[in-house]
Amino acid sequence: MATPDTALYLGLISGTSADGIDAALVRFSPRTEILAAATTPYSATLREQLLALTAPGAAIPLDALGALDVEVGRCFADAALALIASAGLTPADVLAIGSHGQTIRHRGTGTHPFSMQIGDPSVIAERTGVCTVADVRSADVAAGGQGAPLAPGVHAALFADRAPCAVLNLGGIANLTLLGADGAVLGFDTGPANGLLDAWHARHRDGDCDRDGAWAATGRADTALLEVLLAESYFSAPAPKSTGREVFNLAWVEARADIAALDPADVQATLLALSARTIADALRREAPPCERVYACGGGVHNGALMRAIAADIAPATLTTTGDAGVDPDVVEAVLLAWLARERIAERPGNVVTVTGARGPRLLGAIHDGRGIGRPR
Known part of the structure; x- marks a missing residue:
């Protein structure tokens, strides 16, 4: 009979790019095994609604927010059920689902810090019949942490044998995990990765992203614009630190420079250079010397971005992470499966050297999907 450590878990997440739901079925013991993984895109209408919620000053009626919370929860549940079926399994084979939901606002600092996700976990638990662990950031925030990034915990579990090294997640926002040879774990958000690139591309071109960085490659980075953007205080701020689309968006760029006067392709090239440069600067500042960096997330498919990062970190x-045995497209979903396992096993899921919390905390609330009070 499976124990909490040897059982099967399912992780669900939609990142800051809000392009769809990543799902992974994972068993962590006796070795990490990803049984199945898939991405379920949001409809164009739903993605537009979600991205609108992250815009500066965005407002939404409470009735609309409540309905959206349920709609996203249903999408997450459907993605979970589809993955389970594709693997030839049933919901009863899964001990617990870890659901991140969709972040609509992250304010890790300030007088009243919070991190807010939608995707009603009770809907997920009810539709799937599987115990669902969700709201994985709030306990860390309540303990004085920033609730992000959470990925360093699973990065340490997956890649400790590769240390010393760094793991770089390229989502809408980039985050770095630094794994020391002595077992030390550090991590933080460096700033934008794909988010600004996607937003600028959507304004000027067809499609939801600049595939392979093809459009950026037609432009030339504007040195003056790049220097203005690099002056942002966040980039030189010490860790712990975290950020999101509510900070790094096109309004942030436009408040600092008259980009309307520039060739759009040159702006795209500059935004790409900004992502690469801030990642490289953070790596040199926080992890000198670091010889190996393993990248994951959607940005690994942007060849121009990967080449720029490689040149800047040389x-x-x-x-x-594929070279370390883990598909770079599923690392974030594996994180949520891992967080579910840690919560069910009643082990802390945060890394206090990363988030700045006062101490280790159990992350996530458990939503019963079988009517028995706790997972079997």
């Missing part, structure tokens, strides 16, 4: 080498 002589360190850049590869993907």
